[in-house]
Amino acid sequence: MYPDSGPSLITTIPGPKSVALHERRTEVVPYAIPWSLPVYIDRGEGPYLFDVDGNRFVDMGSGIGVTSIGHGNLAVIEAATTQLRNVTHTLFGILPYEGYVRVAEFLSEKTPGDHKKSSVLVNSGSEAIETAVKVARKYTQRRGVVVLDHAFHGRTNLTLTMNHKIIPYGLGFGPYAPDVFHAPNSYPLWDGLSGREAAARTIQFVEETVGAENVAALIFEPIQGEGGFIVPADGYLPALQAWARNSGIVMVADEIQSGMGRTGCWFASEHFDIVPDLVVAAKALAGGLPLASVTGRAEMMDSVQRGGLGGTFGGNPVACAAAIAVFEEIETRELLRESRRIGRTLEDGLCELRKRHPVIGEVRGIGAMQAIELTDPETGTPIVGSAKEISAAAASQGIILLTAGSEENVIRFLPNFTTPDSVIDLALSILDRALSDLENDTRH
Numbered sequence: 001m002y003p004d005s006g007p008s009l010i011t012t013i014p015g016p017k018s019v020a021l022h023e024r025r026t027e028v029v030p031y032a033i034p035w036s037l038p039v040y041i042d043r044g045e046g047p048y049l050f051d052v053d054g055n056r057f058v059d060m061g062s063g064i065g066v067t068s069i070g071h072g073n074l075a076v077i078e079a080a081t082t083q084l085r086n087v088t089h090t091l092f093g094i095l096p097y098e099g100y101v102r103v104a105e106f107l108s109e110k111t112p113g114d115h116k117k118s119s120v121l122v123n124s125g126s127e128a129i130e131t132a133v134k135v136a137r138k139y140t141q142r143r144g145v146v147v148l149d150h151a152f153h154g155r156t157n158l159t160l161t162m163n164h165k166i167i168p169y170g171l172g173f174g175p176y177a178p179d180v181f182h183a184p185n186s187y188p189l190w191d192g193l194s195g196r197e198a199a200a201r202t203i204q205f206v207e208e209t210v211g212a213e214n215v216a217a218l219i220f221e222p223i224q225g226e227g228g229f230i231v232p233a234d235g236y237l238p239a240l241q242a243w244a245r246n247s248g249i250v251m252v253a254d255e256i257q258s259g260m261g262r263t264g265c266w267f268a269s270e271h272f273d274i275v276p277d278l279v280v281a282a283k284a285l286a287g288g289l290p291l292a293s294v295t296g297r298a299e300m301m302d303s304v305q306r307g308g309l310g311g312t313f314g315g316n317p318v319a320c321a322a323a324i325a326v327f328e329e330i331e332t333r334e335l336l337r338e339s340r341r342i343g344r345t346l347e348d349g350l351c352e353l354r355k356r357h358p359v360i361g362e363v364r365g366i367g368a369m370q371a372i373e374l375t376d377p378e379t380g381t382p383i384v385g386s387a388k389e390i391s392a393a394a395a396s397q398g399i400i401l402l403t404a405g406s407e408e409n410v411i412r413f414l415p416n417f418t419t420p421d422s423v424i425d426l427a428l429s430i431l432d433r434a435l436s437d438l439e440n441d442t443r444h
């Protein structure tokens with residue numbers, strides 16, 4: 001087990017070596033690439049990240065839910081190292097190898113539904129979403145792509161068009177992809193609608209402004225990630241699924257952030273009793289190596305002509321070896337249970353904080369995917385931009401917290417599944433103090 005003593009800071013933050021690296025970076029890396037904290041990381045172990053100055057941080061973000069089975073996982077290291085020695089590349093579309101097939105087998109087994117499935121492997125979440133749209137368009141012979149408000153789907157031309165926020169993802173990058181339509185979502189804290197009401201609103205919008213028969217795919221995140229861990233109201237997703245089935249629309253679950261055990265199930269769709277036609281995974285799929293997947297109904301995937309999907313690096317052998325180790329680790333070390341344990345600890349702790357801090361408008365999430373939304377206690381409206389202040393205060397105490405939300409007023413927690421309860425409690429006590437400071441600031 002890892003030391004449960006939490007963070008250990010031995011220099012000012014950032015330390016002198018990080019400051020020097022940051023100066024070098026500023027010379028050669030563009031302004032467009034941001035940072036949350038200008039500390040330069042040297043190595044990771046379990047729930048901790050160590051910077052170049054020897055400071056130890058508690059990582060409550062896992063690089064946006066990527067290193068879910070922990071930093072420095074020995075099974076991933078072993079599998080990837082062995083594969084590096086054996087062969088690093090053949091291009092699966094030219095000369096195949098077993099690792100790709102094994103990952104596809106795992107995905108068929110672990111994604112929702114027991115229908116016949118097949119999988120394509122690519123390099124990034126954005127590329128996987130693009131691939132899913134290609135499959136849906138080919139299969140339906142339709143063009144329309146419907147996405148939901150507060151969605152985030154990526155940074156390529158098509159996927160940036162699919163995002164809710166044009167700032168920063170799309171500003172100045174037009175022309176944007178055609179045939180993308182943004183429909184209202186279910187956001188219980190803001191809209192107060194039941195799942196049935198919110199679904200009726202989404203469906204009415206699509207039928208009036210797009211026409212169901214023009215829609216190839218409805219793409220949704222079961223729990224919206226960048227949008228602020230928005231959990232849709234009960235019954236929302238099943239109602240959308242029933243309507244999509246009747247209308248011949250392909251349901252694509254973007255489980256890039258919510259999948260691979262993050263919510264305590266393999267895929268978050270399971271919590272909502274839906275079986276999407278296509279499921280997209282990426283972030284935590286290969287333990288930090290770049291790999292993404294589209295898993296779908298065999299008849300949909302097989303509607304695409306030979307050579308129509310794939311790419312040079314897609315399903316790289318080293319990334320596949322790491323992904324196999326991730327699947328095996330989650331199974332053999334019962335990490336879904338650990339994800340649920342972390343969810344309970346976080347949710348209980350955050351609900352305790354909410355009693356003392358009226359700026360916490362809501363605690364929400366499932367499993368190890370939890371968030372708090374910061375709202376004005378008097379008006380209930382978002383405290384725009386407040387999340388940054390909290391994450392900066394936590395970082396100065398050695399806790400890495402990620403922000404989210406269209407109004408930048410959500411703190412999201414994505415600790416990895418090896419994080420002991422005691423370390424989470426420690427992180428929450430630091431958050432406690434940061435919230436008091438925020439409350440003092442907003443009062444003055």
Ligand SMILES: *Cc1c(COP(=O)(O)O)cnc(C)c1O
Nearest residue numbers: 124125126152153154225256257
């Ligand atoms: C991160 C993310 C993406 C984009 O993935 P990239 O690998 O950055 O292209 C898409 N959808 C969701 C829900 C994500 O969290």
